[in-house]
Amino acid sequence: MxxxxxxxxxxxxxxxxxxxxxxxxxxxxxxxxxxxxxxxxxxxxxxxxxxxxxxxxxxxxxxxxxxxxxxxxxxxxxxxxxxxxxxxxxxxxxxxxxxxxxxxxxxxxxxxxxxxxxxxxxxxxxxxxxxxxxxxxxxxxxxxxxxxxxxxxxxxxxxxxxxxxxxxxxxxxxPCGLFGFDMGSDGSGSQHIIAPAMGSAEPVNATTFAERRHFIRMNGREVFKFATRVLGSTSQRSLAQAGMTLDDIDCIVPHQANLRIIEAAARAMNLPIERFLVKVHKYANTSAASIPVAICDGLDSGEIRLDDRLLLVSFGSGLTWASAVLQMAPTLQKPRYSNGVAEPATAEWVTA
Ligand SMILES: CC(C)(COP(=O)(O)OP(=O)(O)OC[C@H]1O[C@@H](n2cnc3c(N)ncnc32)[C@H](O)[C@@H]1OP(=O)(O)O)[C@@H](O)C(=O)NCCC(=O)NCCS
Missing domain, CATH: 3.40.47.10 (Thiolase/Chalcone synthase)
Known part of the structure; x- marks a missing residue:
């Protein structure tokens, strides 16, 4: 086939x-x-x-x-x-x-x-x-x-x-789409982001309700440490699977949870923060929506192009991590940049 x-x-x-x-x-x-x-x-x-x-x-x-x-x-x-x-x-x-x-x-x-x-x-x-x-x-x-x-x-x-x-x-x-990916899970940290009384383990009752145990609770410091530990290593595994290095990547799209976590990831990867797409100031942490929403915003603003090679990287409850090397559309014939500025996405690219 x-x-x-x-x-x-x-x-x-x-x-x-x-x-x-x-x-x-x-x-x-x-x-x-x-x-x-x-x-x-x-x-x-x-x-x-x-x-x-x-x-x-x-x-x-x-x-x-x-x-x-x-x-x-x-x-x-x-x-x-x-x-x-x-x-x-x-x-x-x-x-x-x-x-x-x-x-x-x-x-x-x-x-x-x-x-x-x-x-x-x-x-x-x-x-x-x-x-x-x-x-x-x-x-x-x-x-x-x-x-x-x-x-x-x-x-x-x-x-x-x-x-x-x-x-x-x-x-x-x-050739386009996902060139490499990595996923992982460490359930030993499951208590760090949890809605304790939202499932079958602890059905909602008057006590859990009064104690507000049906809402999300988080140990922010532990999540922060976990995130800064895994972002670099999962990224390296996706890049290795794609047969690429960070030099092949046009833009890194991290999970938009916290600017300090993104800055820590940039330091760990030895990259300037400008290589990262940052939208957390506008939308805060929208969990599973954060990466696609950031990409849509980045395409609209011209910060990224459809044929850019993107490194997507995320962490979250579970605790879990994931990353992927994504090129949304096949490489275009025209130059990637004109006068050093990324060209904005246009409709013509969709069919190019
Ligand atoms: C939550 C987070 C912003 C807290 O920042 P931090 O620098 O770690 O802050 P600390 O936990 O050390 O708390 C410092 C103090 O600020 C207080 N504080 C917490 N939230 C506050 C707020 N919104 N406003 C003011 N003070 C606040 C704390 O109560 C604590 O006070 P104390 O020292 O008197 O107890 C940070 O830990 C974080 O972003 N973690 C990752 C969370 C995340 O990304 N979760 C989603 C994963 S998908």
Whole structure:
């Protein structure tokens, strides 16, 4: 069989209209804009309105991605939704999304892996494409974290935001897509990011509710140490699998959790911070949505191009890590840069 690559032909993001600034948070908990910016780099986050759900945000992002790919929802062979904040514990939000998109009878499933979920989903989609099973796959990363954070806990509520991002991956014989990946898990650190009473281990009751154990709790220092430990090593493994080095990479797209973590990763890789796509100041940590939303923003702003070689790298609850070398579209014939400035993405590139 001819080798099949997974080209990203469509991409789309959705962020809710409502913006919550650090100054707004000063009214809710004992914090300050200066503290949040200095410790995290976050200036604001988007928060879903009362009518919005994980499914509606996902569908908005997915419609944009399908439109870019010039694909109807009925053309899809598979929908994978990376999220841990679906509308219900059951049914899986992927089926609601499939129905709302009009993707009649298309298989759909949720991949629940916190902040690494989108990279796990991307890698999973690639396997279906390269195995020749499916041709058109919709991959969504979506989180409605504002309904899972404790708005009285300053340790967590300042960190997160709501958003959805979507990619359409299509089979092609032209070299592009995922050139290498790495995934890993260390459940010995599972207690460091946990919503203790949101599952079957500790069903919600009056006591767990009063103790607010249904909200996300986090040991920030441990997560910070873990993140700075794994980001460099997982990146090296993805690069090795791709047969590349950091010199071959145009831009690093890290999970957007904390600017200080990204800066630590830059130091560990011996790279200037300018080589990293940074969007955490605008959206805060949107977990599984953070990487696709950052990529959509970077394409819109011209900071990255469709034929750039991207190193995507993430860490999160589990604890888990993941990375991937991704080139969304085949290499273009025209020069990558003109006068040292990256050219912005244009529609013509999609079909180039
Ligand atoms: C959460 C995080 C920003 C805290 O920064 P830090 O420098 O580690 O801060 P510390 O935990 O040392 O806390 C320092 C003090 O600030 C306080 N503090 C915590 N949140 C605060 C806030 N929003 N405003 C003001 N003070 C705050 C703490 O209570 C602590 O006070 P104490 O010393 O009196 O107990 C940081 O640990 C972090 O980003 N960790 C990774 C989290 C993450 O990325 N999670 C998502 C993973 S996908």
């Amino acid at each position: 001819e080798k099949r690559y997974g080209r990203i032909t469509g991409w789309g993001a959705y962020v809710p209209e409502k913006v919550l600034t650090n100054h707004d948070l000063e009214q809710l908990v004992d914090t300050s804009h200066e503290w949040i910016v200095q410790r995290t780099g976050i200036h604001q986050r988007h928060i879903a309105g009362p009518e919005e759900t994980n499914a509606t945000m996902s569908v908005a992002a997915a419609r944009r991605a399908l439109q870019k790919a010039n694909l109807a929802a009925t053309d899809l062979d598979l929908i994978i939704v990376a999220t841990t904040t679906g509308d219900f514990i059951t049914p899986a939000v992927s089926s609601q999304i499939q129905h709302m998109l009009g993707a009649t009878n298309v298989p759909a499933f949720v991949l629940a892996n916190g902040c690494t979920g989108f990279l796990y989903a991307l890698t999973t989609a690639q396997q279906f494409i390269s195995g020749g099973v499916y041709r058109n796959i919709l991959i969504i990363g979506s989180e409605l974290l504002s309904r899972y954070v404790d708005w009285t806990d300053r340790n967590t509520c300042v960190l997160f935001g709501d958003a959805a991002g979507a990619f359409v991956m299509q089979a092609t014989s032209e």
